[in-house]
Amino acid sequence: MAEFADLRALIGPPELRPPSVLWESLEAELGLALPADYKMLAETYPSLKFDDFLGWFHPGIPADPATTAQGMKDVLEPLRVRLEGEEWIDFIDENGGRAKRSPFPVYPEPRGVLQWGMTDNGDRCLWLTSGAPDEWTIVIERSRWWHFQGGLIDFLVGVLTQQVQCPLFPTDFPESMDVEQSLD
Template sequence: MTAFDDLTRLIPPPPQPLWANGDWDEVETALGMELPSDFKQMVGAYGAYHFAEFLTPLTPFGGRDLLVGPAKRLLDQERNFRDSNPDACPYPLYPEPGGLLPWAGTDNGDRVCWLTGGQPDEWTVVCWNPRGWYSDAHPVAAVEFLVGWLSGHISTSVFPDAAEFTEED
């Protein structure tokens, strides 16, 4: 059983996912790196799905490029803060070697990133609040992180647990 199988059991994919399909070779060429296979599989099945009505994968397809364009602007957007506060910034940023590359975003403006060192399917997930520059790392792949967060087995100090969004009044 894979993490993707667990995800589809936990939340069945929508019948017509929004912004789910496109040319991964083109995306990876634009980024200058291969992306994890579980992320590509998730985007193909869910597209820009709004998990727990809070967390959305940054699909590179469809009406808005949520992945490549923002990734290419990340270093420039955060450079001044990082240069002024090096102790608050423990990770390099894409396109720096091994840099953080966002793969999902939250309604609070938090980012769920990969730490891009090593082989793509072995990248660590880092949850990051760019407003306060705090983060925590989870040594799991993207879909495994998502399943863990949705099921309550993984928590992050950066944003609330999924259960807080799905509890009924």
């Protein structure tokens, strides 16, 4: 299991001061608590883009918790609309096994997926909000689904060190350890 220090060792110290996040207000607007590793990442770094491909959204941009919560919901609407017309979707498990199965529900449905990032290829980077927040696992979606049985920091450290291969990402990701930090 990766630790936050492992991620920091890979990407270096913060170059910009991250925006503050009103966690209690944001979680009240969302109607759920968020994982501790996500909060630690947000309290340490601004928005991040890994190897000019994988983007992580900072919850303090914009600063208003109601706007952030609504944005987290709105970004899922196209996925929700698309899934309403599909009964079965190609699903790839973390061991490369494939099956046809129903997609995960979309937040705010119970145990629904909630987006935390996106790639330049249009892959949605999501949490499966099942169980306690620190037990949430990672789901990557772009017409197909891939489920990683670990949390955000485990996933980031795994893909950045290429110990975890997401079959929806390019096989050469990451080509470099360039990490862009921004306040937008």
